[in-house]
Amino acid sequence: MKHITFYLDFVSPYAWLALEQLPKALEGLSYHVEYRPVLLGALLQQNANPGPAGIPAKRLWTYRHVSWLGRELGVPLQMPAQHPFKPLPLLRLALAHGRQGGINRFVAQTVMQHVWVDGADANDPQRLQALRAQLQEQKQHDEGGDMVKQWLRSNTERAQQAGVFGVPAWEVDGHVFWGLDGLPMLRAYLRGDAWFGQQWEAAARVESGLQ
Structure with a gap:
């Protein structure tokens, strides 16, 4: 069974x-995420x-x-009232409902739905309170605590060290796969x-033409 680390940010x-x-794409395979x-x-x-948000046309x-x-994919998606938005509150909220810097699929999916399904303000205080109520049974830590903040830093640093440059990204056996x-x-x-x-390492041997 392969172990996959899925790096994500709810702003994406x-x-x-x-x-x-992901479940459909990897159907029939043995893996853990x-x-x-x-x-x-x-x-x-x-x-x-x-x-993308820094380039108006993009x-x-x-x-x-x-x-x-x-x-096309049959996934409900409505742009939130404001985008981009500051994702820190949601990232810390999610990590407070996980363990050792990781969260389960239920937490990831619930927070993503909060952002992408209703077209509302992702950081609206009343909506955040309703989200906390949805996740109450999963709560493990204080979302404003130092431990949660450290986990977010550590996760981001770990991703950087692995060569992750954006999300979504998956790391497995030292290989990074990026994008939908x-x-x-x-x-x-x-x-x-x-x-x-045969070919994975060949890309690293291509000389850059940029000065």
Whole structure:
């Protein structure tokens, strides 16, 4: 059985789509998933990447694209009232309902639905309180506590060290797969596709033409 670490941030619509598509994409395979929330902004900043929201035309395209993808994939997706929004409250809330920096699928899915299903303000205080009530039975820690904050830092640093530069991303056996459209490639790896033994490292030997 393969162990997969799924790095996600609730601010990413692609992470929501990927979370919903993962079981279908990996159907029939033997694996275990560990869900780890990370701060996407820190991953982008490390690589001087403004992200889609930092480029006006790309921001607009992204919102149109994910809305279309949601329809095509049968995944409910409605853009929240404001985007991007500060994801820290949701990241810490989720981690308070997990263990050792990881969360289970129920917590990940519940928080994602809070953001992406109703088209409301993700950080509205009343909605956050309702979300806490939904997750009450899962609560393990104080979301404002130092332990939760440290887990978020550690998860983000761990992702950076693994070579993760955005979300959604999956790490398995030291290999990182990125993006919703990376799911078929992840499936191929888990099935033991010989391509990975022959070609995976070849990309690292391509010389960069940038000065």
